[in-house]
Amino acid sequence: MSHDDGRAIGEQAGAGEQEEALRSSAAFLVDEALGFLFPAALRAAAEVGVADHLATGPALPADLAAATGTDARNLHRVLRLLATRGIVAEDEQGRFALTGAGQALRSDVPHSARTAIRMLTDRTMWGPAGELTHCLTEGSTAFEKLFGMPFFDHFAKDERTAAVFHVGMAAMSDPENAPIAAAYDFPASGTVVDIGGGHGGLLLEVLRRNPGLEGVLYDRSHVLAGNRLDSHGEIAGRWTPQDGDFFSSVPSGDVHLLKRITHDWDDDSCVTLLGHCRSALRPGGRILVLDAVVPPGNGPHQSKALDLMMMASLTGRERTEADFAELFGRAGLRLSRVIPTSTVLSVVEGVVA
Numbered sequence: 001m002s003h004d005d006g007r008a009i010g011e012q013a014g015a016g017e018q019e020e021a022l023r024s025s026a027a028f029l030v031d032e033a034l035g036f037l038f039p040a041a042l043r044a045a046a047e048v049g050v051a052d053h054l055a056t057g058p059a060l061p062a063d064l065a066a067a068t069g070t071d072a073r074n075l076h077r078v079l080r081l082l083a084t085r086g087i088v089a090e091d092e093q094g095r096f097a098l099t100g101a102g103q104a105l106r107s108d109v110p111h112s113a114r115t116a117i118r119m120l121t122d123r124t125m126w127g128p129a130g131e132l133t134h135c136l137t138e139g140s141t142a143f144e145k146l147f148g149m150p151f152f153d154h155f156a157k158d159e160r161t162a163a164v165f166h167v168g169m170a171a172m173s174d175p176e177n178a179p180i181a182a183a184y185d186f187p188a189s190g191t192v193v194d195i196g197g198g199h200g201g202l203l204l205e206v207l208r209r210n211p212g213l214e215g216v217l218y219d220r221s222h223v224l225a226g227n228r229l230d231s232h233g234e235i236a237g238r239w240t241p242q243d244g245d246f247f248s249s250v251p252s253g254d255v256h257l258l259k260r261i262t263h264d265w266d267d268d269s270c271v272t273l274l275g276h277c278r279s280a281l282r283p284g285g286r287i288l289v290l291d292a293v294v295p296p297g298n299g300p301h302q303s304k305a306l307d308l309m310m311m312a313s314l315t316g317r318e319r320t321e322a323d324f325a326e327l328f329g330r331a332g333l334r335l336s337r338v339i340p341t342s343t344v345l346s347v348v349e350g351v352v353a
């Protein structure tokens with residue numbers, strides 16, 4: 001939220017007016033600093049499963065507390081803050097109900113955001129974000145300072161955080177997968193390789209829409225174990241899981257998908273990875289980077305926030321179209337098209353140069 005019209009204080013007339021403007025600006029900044037408590041409340045509500053207990057209708061905090069095994073007075077305080085942002089609404093009898101936005105906090109609805117919220121506000125994300133100053137002064141990731149190893153190495157060693165991350169990542173991706181699969185005109189036949197495909201939600205949508213295609217889900221073995229494709233009989237026999245390290249090699253195919261992969265990594269690592277894709281691409285093949293393209297200007301965009309998560313927890317960054325063109329060029333590829341989708345992500349298409 002922007003506070004004023006962007007004019008510098010000195011441009012506003014009169015000392016009294018200047019002081020008033022500063023008073024109001026200071027109050028604005030304090031409110032902004034307190035803003036971190038909203039995701040904290042959202043996290044708490046997601047953790048204890050408040051929304052699942054509101055699925056059948058409004059409830060008093062005392063009843064909700066009994067159902068969730070929480071402290072009634074403290075739960076009321078959390079709900080009161082969530083109500084200020086339209087997640088729940090309190091009625092005149094003091095009962096809280098889910099709003100339209102709040103429905104997506106339930107676990108039992110399609111595209112539930114509950115596990116995505118738990119992942120995005122987990123201590124593996126929240127801790128490093130609180131150490132952004134380290135990134136500024138040292139120019140390096142805060143994750144390693146706090147956890148002693150790189151982000152994905154930690155998940156390979158710690159089952160709890162791995163489950164939180166990969167389940168949450170699949171949930172965050174879930175509403176994006178069908179629109180992305182629909183936005184691109186895939187070839188009628190051939191092999192699509194989803195590189196770092198996680199639990200496979202995108203590959204599932206691509207294979208469903210394109211019955212002539214086969215797929216490979218490529219990721220670490222502990223991630224593949226949680227894949228969603230096994231439970232979808234309609235694509236049985238048309239896909240294989242493949243375990244590997246994408247910095248060593250990638251499976252060959254006609255279309256390589258990289259969804260929310262390049263933003264995790266620094267430029268040199270991306271060039272290595274894109275180079276492996278280029279070598280493994282069959283003649284006439286394409287690489288589809290599915291990431292946000294940071295728009296110019298001062299307007300808000302999810303990529304500008306996520307970029308700081310990449311800075312704090314990983315070595316990557318969100319990129320502009322020019323950044324992608326440069327990366328592709330360094331890997332012997334040519335950026336052929338950028339196709340916007342109805343999600344925050346675009347399809348950035350690359351072909352062999």
Ligand SMILES: C[S@@+](CC[C@H](N)C(=O)[O-])C[C@H]1O[C@@H](n2cnc3c(N)ncnc32)[C@H](O)[C@@H]1O
Binds near residue numbers: 219264
């Ligand atoms: C940000 S997640 C994106 C997952 C999925 N593409 C999506 O959009 O939901 C990054 C994925 O890259 C995988 N990954 C990270 N390092 C890898 C490596 N060296 N080799 C293979 N996969 C890797 C992770 O396990 C994870 O599934």
